[in-house]
Amino acid sequence: MTFNRKIVIKSPVKGSPRVQAKLLELARRRPSALLGGVLGAGLLLGFGASVAIGAVHDARLSAKVEQQQRELAQVRQQAQAEVNALAARLGELQAQATRLNALGERLTQVGRLEDGEFDFNEPVGIGGGDEPAQDMPVGELKQEMGRLQKQLSGSGQQLGVLEALLFDHQLEQNAVPSRMPIRNTYITSGFGGRADPFKGGASNHKGIDFHARVGDPVLAVADGVVSYSGVRGGYGNVVEIEHGNGYMTRYAHNSRLTVRAGDLVRAGQELAKAGSSGRSTGAHVHFEVWQNGRVMNPRKFLGDGGNTPVGRRGRA
Numbered sequence: 185m186t187f188n189r190k191i192v193i194k195s196p197v198k199g200s201p202r203v204q205a206k207l208l209e210l211a212r213r214r215p216s217a218l219l220g221g222v223l224g225a226g227l228l229l230g231f232g233a234s235v236a237i238g239a240v241h242d243a244r245l246s247a248k249v250e251q252q253q254r255e256l257a258q259v260r261q262q263a264q265a266e267v268n269a270l271a272a273r274l275g276e277l278q279a280q281a282t283r284l285n286a287l288g289e290r291l292t293q294v295g296r297l298e299d300g301e302f303d304f305n306e307p308v309g310i311g312g313g314d315e316p317a318q319d320m321p322v323g324e325l326k327q328e329m330g331r332l333q334k335q336l337s338g339s340g341q342q343l344g345v346l347e348a349l350l351f352d353h354q355l356e357q358n359a360v361p362s363r364m365p366i367r368n369t370y371i372t373s374g375f376g377g378r379a380d381p382f383k384g385g386a387s388n389h390k391g392i393d394f395h396a397r398v399g400d401p402v403l404a405v406a407d408g409v410v411s412y413s414g415v416r417g418g419y420g421n422v423v424e425i426e427h428g429n430g431y432m433t434r435y436a437h438n439s440r441l442t443v444r445a446g447d448l449v450r451a452g453q454e455l456a457k458a459g460s461s462g463r464s465t466g467a468h469v470h471f472e473v474w475q476n477g478r479v480m481n482p483r484k485f486l487g488d489g490g491n492t493p494v495g496r497r498g499r500a
Contacts, residue, residue, distance in 0.1 A: 266322055273329050280336040361405040361433055361485040363451060365471045366458065369394045372468055375481045381465055391434070391472035392482045396458035398467045402435050403452050405471075405485065410447045410455075419470070420462020423455045430477075436470035437462050 373393035380387035396402075408427035416422045419436035423443060426432050439459020443449060460467045473482040 270322075270325070270329070273326075273333070277329065277333055277336065280333070280340060284336065284340055360427065360429065360431060361473050361482070363403070363405045364394070364486055365403055365405055365433075365435055366394050366396055366400055366469050367403070369396060369469075371395075375483060390479045391436075391470050394469040394471060396467050396469050398439055398457070398459050400458040400469075401454040402438060402456040402458055402469055404449045404455055405433055406431070406451050408433075408449060410443050410445050410449060413441050413443055413445050413447075415461075418463030420464065421456065421459065422462075425449060425455075430475050432474040434470075434472040434474070436472075437464045437468060439467075 371392055372395050373389060375389060375392050377386060378389045379385065402423075404425060406425075406427045408425040408431075410423060411426045411432070412422070412424040414422070416436075419434070421438040421441050422434060422436040423438070423441060424432060424434050435455055437458075437460055438456035439461060440457040441455070442457065443455050449455065458467055458469050464470075471482055473480045473485055
């Protein structure tokens with residue numbers, strides 16, 4: 185191949201005359217080889233430039249990814265903090281709900297509600313139509329939980345007041361005679377006029393006599409304080425209890441006394457052992473009820489919540 189033009193390479197760098205001569209000789213003899221070398225050098229420079237540009241782009245992309253990861257970690261940390269705060273608020277609400285359930289169960293017992301009328305362990309039935317559900321924002325959820333906490337707090341205070349009132353009412357009820365002074369028994373002599381068992385003729389019986397065996401436990405018919413425990417004339421071994429509200433009960437003809445004056449007793453607590461001390465024809469329990477200094481017929485005070493003052497008041 186013959187070229188009409190000569191290729192002249194000028195270099196601003198001063199080199200060796202021998203190197204320059206060799207380059208001129210190569211250009212005259214093999215111009216295509218020199219052109220290929222120049223093109224190859226250009227390609228190498230272009231490839232190097234592209235690699236450098238790609239490296240810069242990769243570095244920028246890597247930095248952007250790291251920034252996004254940091255932002256995502258910060259968002260996750262904030263979200264977890266909000267979840268922890270909601271979990272703490274939920275724990276407070278659960279504690280308040282548990283307290284209200286326990287208080288409600290106590291009120292059902294004190295109020296003598298029927299079994300199953302209020303079951304605080306059973307889920308409450310709720311429902312609705314075909315309304316679509318929507319996502320609730322965190323802020324709105326916090327507001328709803330705050331309102332619920334205020335409602336639970338208010339309900340707890342109201343139930344606390346109601347509990348105090350019912351407790352006072354229960355104490356008042358427990359202080360009224362309302363049960364039998366001995367278990368598994370029957371009446372052997374009623375209240376009022378009867379024939380005197382010793383002298384004959386008419387006499388006024390101030391109480392009711394119950395059949396008993398010697399040693400059977402004699403029980404308090406209501407809460408109160410023992411005002412007397414000892415021997416008293418024809419009553420023999422007797423226990424007297426002051427219940428408040430003007431009520432006093434008397435348990436006579438016992439074989440042995442198990443309480444002393446000043447003792448606090450509860451309804452159903454043992455007071456003595458049945459017997460036949462004093463003016464008695466055999467083992468039995470003589471029971472009297474007094475109100476404001478007047479003897480009362482004990483029959484209307486007998487029973488556990490039946491036809492008694494306590495039972496009637498409890499159902500009112």
